[in-house]
Structure formats: C-alpha cells, structure tokens
Amino acid sequence: MAGKGMNLTLKIWRQSDANSPGKMVDYKVTDISEHMSFLEMMDVLNEQLVSKGEDPVAFDHDCREGICGMCSMYINGEAHGPDRGVTTCQLHMRMFNDGDTIYIEPWRAAAFPVIKDLVVDRTAFDRIMNAGGFVSVNTSGNTQDANALPIPKADADEAFDAATCIGCGACVATCKNASAMLFVSAKVSQLALLPQGKVEAKERVLNMVDQMDKEGFGNCTVTGACEVECPKGISLTNIARMNQEFLKASITADK
Amino acid sequence: MSQLDAKIPEGPIKDKWTNHKNKINLVNPANKRLIDVIVVGSGLAGGSAAASLAEMGYNVKCFCFQDSPRRAHSIAAQGGINAAKNYQNDGDSTYRLFYDTVKGGDYRGREANVYRLAEVSANIIDQCVAQGVPFAREYGGLLDNRSFGGVLVSRTFYAKGQTGQQLLLGAYSAMSRQIGKGKIQMFNRHEMLELVIVDGKARGIIARNLITGEIQRHSAHAVVLASGGYGNVFFLSTNAMGSNVTAAWRAHKKGAFFANPCYTQIHPTCIPRSGDYQSKLTLMSESLRNDGRIWVPKKMEDVEAIRAGKKKPTDLSEEERDYYLERRYPAFGNLVPRDVASRAAKERCDAGFGVNATGEAVYLDFSSAIMRYGKEKATVMGEKNPSDQRVKELGEGVIEAKYGNLFQMYQKITDDNPYKTPMMIYPAVHYTMGGLWVDYNLMTTIPGCYAAGEANFSDHGANRLGASALMQGLADGYFVLPYTIGDYLADDIRTGPISTDLPEFVEAEKTVQDRLNALINNKGTKSVDHFHKRLGKVMWDKVGMARNAQGLTEAIAEIKQIREEFYKDVFVPGSMDSFNPELEKAGRVADFLELGELFAKDALHRNESCGGHYREESVEESGEQKGEAKRDDVNFKYVAAWEHKGEPSDAVLHKEDLVFENIELKQRSYK
Ligand SMILES: Cc1cc2nc3c(=O)[nH]c(=O)nc-3n(C[C@H](O)[C@H](O)[C@H](O)COP(=O)(O)OP(=O)(O)OC[C@H]3O[C@@H](n4cnc5c(N)ncnc54)[C@H](O)[C@@H]3O)c2cc1C
Numbered sequence: 001m002a003g004k005g006m007n008l009t010l011k012i013w014r015q016s017d018a019n020s021p022g023k024m025v026d027y028k029v030t031d032i033s034e035h036m037s038f039l040e041m042m043d044v045l046n047e048q049l050v051s052k053g054e055d056p057v058a059f060d061h062d063c064r065e066g067i068c069g070m071c072s073m074y075i076n077g078e079a080h081g082p083d084r085g086v087t088t089c090q091l092h093m094r095m096f097n098d099g100d101t102i103y104i105e106p107w108r109a110a111a112f113p114v115i116k117d118l119v120v121d122r123t124a125f126d127r128i129m130n131a132g133g134f135v136s137v138n139t140s141g142n143t144q145d146a147n148a149l150p151i152p153k154a155d156a157d158e159a160f161d162a163a164t165c166i167g168c169g170a171c172v173a174t175c176k177n178a179s180a181m182l183f184v185s186a187k188v189s190q191l192a193l194l195p196q197g198k199v200e201a202k203e204r205v206l207n208m209v210d211q212m213d214k215e216g217f218g219n220c221t222v223t224g225a226c227e228v229e230c231p232k233g234i235s236l237t238n239i240a241r242m243n244q245e246f247l248k249a250s251i252t253a254d255k
Numbered sequence: 256m257s258q259l260d261a262k263i264p265e266g267p268i269k270d271k272w273t274n275h276k277n278k279i280n281l282v283n284p285a286n287k288r289l290i291d292v293i294v295v296g297s298g299l300a301g302g303s304a305a306a307s308l309a310e311m312g313y314n315v316k317c318f319c320f321q322d323s324p325r326r327a328h329s330i331a332a333q334g335g336i337n338a339a340k341n342y343q344n345d346g347d348s349t350y351r352l353f354y355d356t357v358k359g360g361d362y363r364g365r366e367a368n369v370y371r372l373a374e375v376s377a378n379i380i381d382q383c384v385a386q387g388v389p390f391a392r393e394y395g396g397l398l399d400n401r402s403f404g405g406v407l408v409s410r411t412f413y414a415k416g417q418t419g420q421q422l423l424l425g426a427y428s429a430m431s432r433q434i435g436k437g438k439i440q441m442f443n444r445h446e447m448l449e450l451v452i453v454d455g456k457a458r459g460i461i462a463r464n465l466i467t468g469e470i471q472r473h474s475a476h477a478v479v480l481a482s483g484g485y486g487n488v489f490f491l492s493t494n495a496m497g498s499n500v501t502a503a504w505r506a507h508k509k510g511a512f513f514a515n516p517c518y519t520q521i522h523p524t525c526i527p528r529s530g531d532y533q534s535k536l537t538l539m540s541e542s543l544r545n546d547g548r549i550w551v552p553k554k555m556e557d558v559e560a561i562r563a564g565k566k567k568p569t570d571l572s573e574e575e576r577d578y579y580l581e582r583r584y585p586a587f588g589n590l591v592p593r594d595v596a597s598r599a600a601k602e603r604c605d606a607g608f609g610v611n612a613t614g615e616a617v618y619l620d621f622s623s624a625i626m627r628y629g630k631e632k633a634t635v636m637g638e639k640n641p642s643d644q645r646v647k648e649l650g651e652g653v654i655e656a657k658y659g660n661l662f663q664m665y666q667k668i669t670d671d672n673p674y675k676t677p678m679m680i681y682p683a684v685h686y687t688m689g690g691l692w693v694d695y696n697l698m699t700t701i702p703g704c705y706a707a708g709e710a711n712f713s714d715h716g717a718n719r720l721g722a723s724a725l726m727q728g729l730a731d732g733y734f735v736l737p738y739t740i741g742d743y744l745a746d747d748i749r750t751g752p753i754s755t756d757l758p759e760f761v762e763a764e765k766t767v768q769d770r771l772n773a774l775i776n777n778k779g780t781k782s783v784d785h786f787h788k789r790l791g792k793v794m795w796d797k798v799g800m801a802r803n804a805q806g807l808t809e810a811i812a813e814i815k816q817i818r819e820e821f822y823k824d825v826f827v828p829g830s831m832d833s834f835n836p837e838l839e840k841a842g843r844v845a846d847f848l849e850l851g852e853l854f855a856k857d858a859l860h861r862n863e864s865c866g867g868h869y870r871e872e873s874v875e876e877s878g879e880q881k882g883e884a885k886r887d888d889v890n891f892k893y894v895a896a897w898e899h900k901g902e903p904s905d906a907v908l909h910k911e912d913l914v915f916e917n918i919e920l921k922q923r924s925y926k
C-alpha cells in the first residue's frame with residue numbers, strides 16, 4: 001500500500017547513561033508511510049543508524065499494542081504524542097505531515113532518572129505498589145466461592161476502570177509538579193471500591209502515599225494535565241477519592 | 256531405562272491429583288526458609304509461582320527482562336480465562352472442560368495433566384476474586400461469562416478485553432506483597448542467559464543486568480522457567496517484541512528435552528499486515544467471534560470491486576456473502592477452534608477471495624449482533640417500534656460495553672471504524688503449544704529444573720483452546736508447582752546455600768561472556784533484524800499454516816544457511832557492559848535460529864495432521880470429512896521430545912506414548 005512517503009526531521013534526546021549529560025541530536029528519516037506506527041518509524045531510524053555502524057536510539061517498548069506500559073516518549077511536548085487515548089506504540093504516523101520536525105524526549109521527573117536516551121527508571125512505581133497495592137490474601141486456594149460475594153455491577157465496573165492503568169508514567173511526565181497522584185489513586189480507588197479491599201483500606205492509602213512522597217514525586221495542585229494525557233482515560237475522580245480515603249485514614253489512624 | 260517417565264500417579268483420573276498431593280513429601284515451614292528458588296519470568300505462570308512459593312516460606316529470586324514484573328507478556332491477553340464453574344448452569348463440569356481440552360488439542364495432550372487443570376480451574380477464579388481482580392459482572396452482582404471457540408458452554412470469565420492485564424496485576428499484587436516483605440527478591444531488567452547444573456541438578460542461572468551489562472551468578476536449590484512462548488521465531492506474531500526462547504533453549508542445550516516444537520497456534524483473528532516495515536501483528540480477541548460473523552464475498556467480481564474501492568462490504572446483501580464457517584461447520588459455526596478457523600480463512604484467500612490489497616484478509620462483521628442487541632436493549636428500555644437508526648445506536652452501545660477497547664485498538668491501527676464497517680482480519684502466529692517437556696510434577700528432564708506456563712508443552716496438545724493459556728499459567732503457578740516442587744526440595748533441607756564459586760558457575764559464566772563477546776566483536780555488515788526477518792519468512796512460508804515434506808526439507812537447509820550467515824555477518828553495535836538492546840536481540844535471534852531448525856525437523860517427522868500442525872500429505876480423501884485434516888493415531892499418538900546433541904539436526908527423538916483411558920479417540924468433528 002502506497003503511503004504518503006513523508007520526510008521528517010527528528011530531534012532526539014541522546015544520553016549515554018544516567019551520569020552523562022545528554023543533548024538533542026538531529027536525524028532525518030525519509031519515505032515514512034502513514035500506516036506505520038511511531039515505533040516502527042523509530043525502527044527505520046535505528047536500522048539506518050545500525051547500517052552506518054552508529055549507536056541506535058534506546059527506547060522502551062514490548063507489547064506494541066498499548067497494554068504493557070513500557071513505551072514512554074515525550075513527543076512534541078506531549079506524553080505519548082499528539083493523539084489522545086493512546087500510548088506511544090499506538091500512535092500512528094498519519095498524525096504527522098511531510099516535512100514535520102518532531103521532538104522526542106524521555107519522561108522527565110526527578111523520580112524517573114534516565115537510564116539511556118529515551119529509557120527511564122520507573123521502579124519507584126513498583127516500590128509504591130510494594131508498600132500496599134494489594135489485598136493480603138494468600139494464594140492457598142482455600143478462598144470462598146467467587147460468587148459468594150456479589151458485587152454491584154456499577155462498583156465492579158468503576159473498579160475495573162481504575163484498574164486499567166498501565167503504569168506508564170505519562171501522568172508524572174506531564175505534570176508540572178511531577179506528581180504521581182493519578183497512578184497511585186487509580187490503585188487505591190480500585191481496591192477501595194471493592195469489598196475485598198476495604199479491610200486494609202486505611203493502611204493501604206497511608207503506606208502508599210508515604211512511599212510516594214519518599215520517592216520524590218511532587219505534590220498535586222489539581223491542574224488536571226495528567227487526565228488529559230493518560231492513555232487509559234484514568235479519571236481525576238480517582239484523585240478525589242484517594243484524598244477522601246487519605247483524610248479518613250489520617251483522622252482515624254490508630255497506628 | 257525410560258528417560259521419559261511422566262510420573263503419572265496411579266488410580267482413577269478424578270482421584271490422581273488428590274492422592275498425589277496426599278502422598279508427596281512436604282517441607283516444613285521452618286525448613287523452607289533454608290531453601291532458595293529461582294523463578295525466571297513474572298508472567299501469569301512465573302508471577303503466581305513466585306508469589307505462592309514466597310508465601311509458603313521459600314526464598315525466591317524472580318527475574319524478568321522488562322522494567323517491571325507487571326509488564327510480562329501475559330498483560331496483553333485479551334479475551335478471558337476458562338473455569339469449570341458451571342455458573343451458567345449449562346451443563347459444564349470438570350469432566351467437560353477436561354474433555355473439551357483434550358479434544359480441542361486433537362488428542363495430543365496428556366490426560367492426567369489436563370484433568371488436573373480442569374480440576375483446579377474453579378479455584379483460580381475464587382483466588383483472583385479474593386485478590387480484587389475486577390471481572391465483568393451481571394446486574395445481579397454475580398460473575399458474567401462468555402463463550403470461546405471449540406466448546407458448547409459459556410465458561411469464560413473476563414474483564415472486558417483486558418483479562419490478561421487484570422489477572423497479571425492480581426499476580427503482581429501478590430508478588431508486590433512478598434517483595435515488600437523481602438521474601439521475593441525481584442530482578443527487573445535482567446535476562447537469564449545460562450542454566451547452571453551441579454552434580455546433575457539445576458542449581459542456578461547466569462543472568463545479565465540489562466542496564467549495566469554485568470554478568471551475574473545466581474544460585475538456588477531449584478530453578479523454575481516460566482519464560483513464555485517462542486512464537487517470535489516467525490518474526491511477526493502477536494507476541495510482545497521481547498518474547499523469546501532463550502531461557503528454555505539454554506535449558507534444552509543443558510539437557511532438558513524440548514517437546515513438540517512444531518505445535519504452533521495460528522490465530523484466526525488478527526489485524527492483517529500492512530507493509531514490510533511491520534514489526535508485530537495485533538490480535539483481535541477470539542471473544543469477538545461470539546458476536547462477529549466471518550465472511551468473504553461469494554462472487555469474484557465483488558472481491559475485485561471491493562479491492563478496487565468501487566464497492567464497500569456494506570453494499571453486499573446477505574445472499575452475496577459467503578459465511579464460510581457457518582456453511583462448512585453448521586454445529587459450531589463461527590466458534591470452531593482456532594486451527595480450523597485459520598485454515599478456512601487461508602483456503603478462501605488462497606482461492607482468491609481475500610478482501611484487501613494483499614489478498615490476505617476476510618471480514619469479521621458485527622452488524623447482525625449490533626441489530627440483535629439493539630432490539631433487546633430497546634425492549635428492555637420499553638421503547639416501542641424504535642427506528643433502525645435507534646436500534647443500531649443502542650446495539651453499538653452494547654458492543655462498546657463488551658469490546659470497547661478492542662474496537663478502539665482496531666480503529667487506531669487501521670483508521671477504520673469497526674462499528675460501521677466490518678473488521679478485516681487474517682490469521683497470525685499467536686501461541687506455541689510446544690515447549691520444554693515436563694512430567695506430571697512439571698519437572699523437565701533436568702532434575703530441579705521446572706517449566707511452567709507457555710514455556711512447557713503440557714496441557715494443550717496440538718491446539719490450545721481460547722482462554723485456556725491464562726488458566727494453565729495460573730494453575731501451574733498458584734496450585735500445581737507450589738505442591739510438586741516441595742516433593743523434590745524435601746531432599747534439600749540440609750544442603751545449605753549453594754555456592755556461586757563452584758567451577759560449574761565459573762564455567763557457565765565464561766560461556767556467556769564468550770558468546771556475547773563473539774557477537775559484539777563480529778563486526779559484520781547486517782543488522783540482527785535482517786536475519787530475524789529472513790528466518791521469519793522461511794518459517795511462515797514453509798513451516799506455517801500448511802506444511803509439506805518438500806517445503807520442510809528446504810526450510811531446514813535454509814535456516815541452517817541463515818544461521819551460518821548470521822555468525823559471519825551480523826553487526827551488533829555498542830558494548831557488552833552497557834544498556835544495549837541490539838545485543839539482547841542478537842542473543843535471542845541466535846537461539847531462534849537453532850530452535851527454528853528443530854521446529855522444522857519436528858514438523859517433518861510428524862507425517863500426520865493434528866491440531867495446529869497441518870501436513871498437506873495427510874487429509875481425508877472421502878466421506879463427510881473430505882478435505883479436513885487427518886490424524887494418524889496408529890503412528891503418531893505420542894509426544895515428540897527432542898534431546899539436544901550438538902547441532903539441531905543431530906537432536907534425538909524420544910517418544911512419550913499417550914494413553915487415553917478416559918476419552919475415546921475420535922476424529923474431531925465440528926460439523
Ligand atoms: C495478544 C495475546 C492475547 C492473548 N489472549 C489470551 C486470552 O484471552 N486467554 C488466554 O488464555 N490466553 C491468551 N493468550 C495467551 C497467553 O497470554 C499466554 O500464553 C500467557 O500469558 C503466557 O504466560 P506465561 O506466564 O507463560 O509467559 P509470559 O507472560 O510471556 O511471561 C514470560 C516472562 O518471562 C520473562 N522472561 C522470558 N525470557 C527471559 C529470560 N531469558 N530471562 C529473564 N526473564 C525472561 C519475561 O520477562 C516475562 O516476565 C494471549 C496471547 C497473546 C499474545
């Protein structure tokens with residue numbers, strides 16, 4: 001299928017490791033089809049670099065269908081680029097025009113140090129989860145029958161919506177304060193909405209928020225940028241819910 | 256001496272697992288603290304195993320190559336997970352799930368394992384709900400189900416089109432709890448590159464820290480490989496970019512037999528490829544076949560008009576459409592198993608009826624379902640005589656609630672609106688039923704080395720039913736392995752920590768260093784992808800949906816040739832001691848280049864058609880089943896387990912005869 005055959009200028013952040021300074025470097029790619037995904041365009045660039053014996057641009061990716069949360073590029077000043085409701089790997093070149101100059105940078109946040117080029121370290125998210133993003137139930141197989149606990153469909157659906165967060169970090173990258181509130185609140189909400197999660201609700205929210213602060217994420221000033229850039233449409237109401245949960249827990253905290 | 260003792264417990268099939276659990280050795284809780292277990296992989300199989308083993312008290316080290324365990328490829332599973340709960344009261348039972356799985360697998364799976372899988376399936380759902388997995392529910396608050404291909408009951412639990420994500424996040428949360436407690440040490444961005452064997456037992460691995468490039472030795476009393484499937488040997492597949500065979504292949508080269516490498520599942524409903532730059536293929540979940548009808552035009556002139564853009568699919572009347580699955584398989588219709596659906600699509604496209612420019616696409620059409628649901632909804636809402644437009648609107652709402660994210664995904668990729676025009680789909684490589692041979696305890700032929708999830712060959716025979724991989728991964732990790740591994744580890748309570756200074760570790764580390772050095776210092780002229788794409792093309796053309804002796808023989812020679820060129824001419828930039836994704840790829844492709852040859856060799860030796868393995872030489876010549884695949888139970892009713900002996904061509908075949916005591920061997924019929 002004949003594409004538009006776009007010629008593009010790419011300005012890409014290159015940084016060889018966490019301790020070296022980085023800089024923007026210019027590249028050109030030619031004859032890019034509009035049907036390509038953004039990452040396939042990056043593959044073309046890398047193939048070009050490799051064929052010249054140069055170091056290809058490092059970037060994170062795996063599933064390439066918007067679900068693993070690995071891909072993470074800040075494109076033309078927007079997390080995951082100009083389209084809405086998509087991850088970088090789902091962004092398609094039909095969003096761009098022949099002759100465009102595209103700026104490509106890593107997520108920038110103190111809590112997400114650069115590993116190389118466009119690859120950042122997001123393990124802070126894992127540590128927040130380790131602090132309380134679970135229901136303390138053993139995998140013994142001696143749990144009660146699943147249908148012994150009916151859950152209103154509306155609650156289940158709302159919990160599901162919160163649970164679709166892919167942990168990509170776009171919310172942090174987008175936020176001027178580099179706050180992780182949208183991510184953390186999505187998990188807190190999911191479990192707060194379900195009876196299974198209620199038992200530990202208090203400790204969970206306190207521990208997760210505590211860890212979030214330790215990791216060096218900024219404060220939330222409710223600018224709402226995160227919601228706009230979130231590829232999964234995680235809603236700001238989760239932050240409101242978490243604030244309530246946090247307040248409730250802080251007032252009644254008995255630890 | 257039989258090296259292939261499957262260790263199937265005695266007794267009637269329904270008592271085997273219970274009896275076995277009652278008899279095997281246990282390790283007491285205090286002693287578990289003295290035992291280390293390595294788990295390679297954090298997908299459904301590895302994640303659930305790591306969490307369960309840690310809860311039981313073992314010290315677990317878990318490895319994954321992604322930046323977080325939550326990103327393992329299981330995250331991408333869409334449609335659902337099976338369990339014999341019989342919540343719908345439609346006659347489901349452990350026996351029926353067992354029967355469907357054995358039949359769906361075309362009688363090439365091991366009865367005892369499959370029965371156990373069906374037996375523990377119900378518990379998986381209980382477990383996941385307890386963890387807070389938000390499955391889809393009905394208005395009454397109870398769990399909802401859908402149907403998948405190859406079965407006549409509704410036993411699939413789901414969370415919209417993100418079932419794998421929700422289940423994996425459940426396992427990840429169980430892991431997170433144990434990581435927080437220090438019972439699991441998690442190694443993200445680490446890749447296992449060698450298995451270490453001491454005195455004939457698996458005692459550790461060599462791993463590379465993918466950020467710093469550091470080569471590390473890790474020891475343990477047992478090693479669990481839950482490293483996923485090897486569909487990427489085809490270059491293009493629905494698997495994630497990093498999915499690979501390296502962990503399993505390294506174990507194979509150290510003595511673990513590789514079973515049925517040629518059993519591959521080609522999934523019927525994927526988005527067709529659009530160009531040479533394509534890096535992967537995207538699945539459209541099988542659940543869509545619940546509501547989508549598959550067709551191509553009846554008349555060639557309509558095909559041509561559609562390709563030329565002169566007609567739209569929606570212009571064709573019902574009479575002008577060939578709903579070929581409904582025509583050929585009236586009993587199962589659009590819900591025939593995957594292998595059958597894929598071959599039927601290929602048959603129509605080979606006959607020239609493919610509906611896109613490449614001639615490799617058929618329609619998956621939701622218009623009937625939209626109207627049906629719309630009418631139902633209107634009735635429920637008390638709307639009398641709604642207009643067609645209104646019915647459509649309501650119906651689209653119902654479809655969106657069921658499959659919204661899949662439709663969005665489709666639209667983002669193709670720029671077409673599947674609510675208004677049928678989707679275009681074509682088969683693509685999706686899953687590998689083959690894998691490391693394991694006994695009933697999930698142990699490979701190397702003592703202390705276990706394999707779980709897609710990495711083993713166990714339960715799906717020659718074809719896996721939809722929604723059964725998630726079930727198997729979690730069954731292995733939550734409910735099977737935690738028991739069976741204790742039987743082996745009971746002998747290790749006095750062993751003490753395994754030293755990584757043993758010569759076996761030094762030697763294994765050196766092999767890895769040498770291998771990586773050779774790749775980096777090769778300084779050839781072609782990229783890793785160049786070789787991977789060539790391998791993929793040979794695999795798809797000659798070892799794909801339809802195979803024959805001549806093509807397979809050629810494939811073996813060609814793959815060997817590509818492998819030789821790879822070692823002469825590959826260029827890997829950068830260094831060993833830094834973050835170097837090209838080097839990671841190079842190592843994986845090197846292993847695919849060996850596996851690919853064994854794969855073709857296995858396909859060549861199996862001169863029968865069974866499940867996903869279709870030999871053009873083996874089809875029914877007459878009768879009601881004329882033209883359908885022909886299985887040969889007289890000569891091939893066995894698992895083919897290959898022993899490594901140097902080159903893939905030297906691999907030696909071992910057979911595990913399959914005994915069917917509870918299910919009568921029959922030709923699969925979905926007519
Ligand atoms: C698009 C798609 C949709 C699917 N939908 C369904 C569905 O609806 N229902 C269903 O039942 N099945 C489905 N499947 C199949 C199912 O998802 C997989 O078979 C299953 O998730 C595999 O799980 P696993 O734990 O065995 O491996 P994976 O989830 O693939 O995990 C492998 C793990 O091993 C690690 N790893 C691999 N190699 C190494 C190494 N050398 N060193 C260190 N770590 C390593 C990886 O990092 C990862 O953590 C689908 C598959 C695909 C591709």
Ligand code: SF4
Binds near residue numbers: 169182183229233234
């Ligand atoms: S809340 Fe949205 S943007 Fe933030 S990590 Fe989750 S999916 Fe990504």
Ligand code: FES
Binds near residue numbers: 090
């Ligand atoms: S690569 Fe998985 S979400 Fe983009």
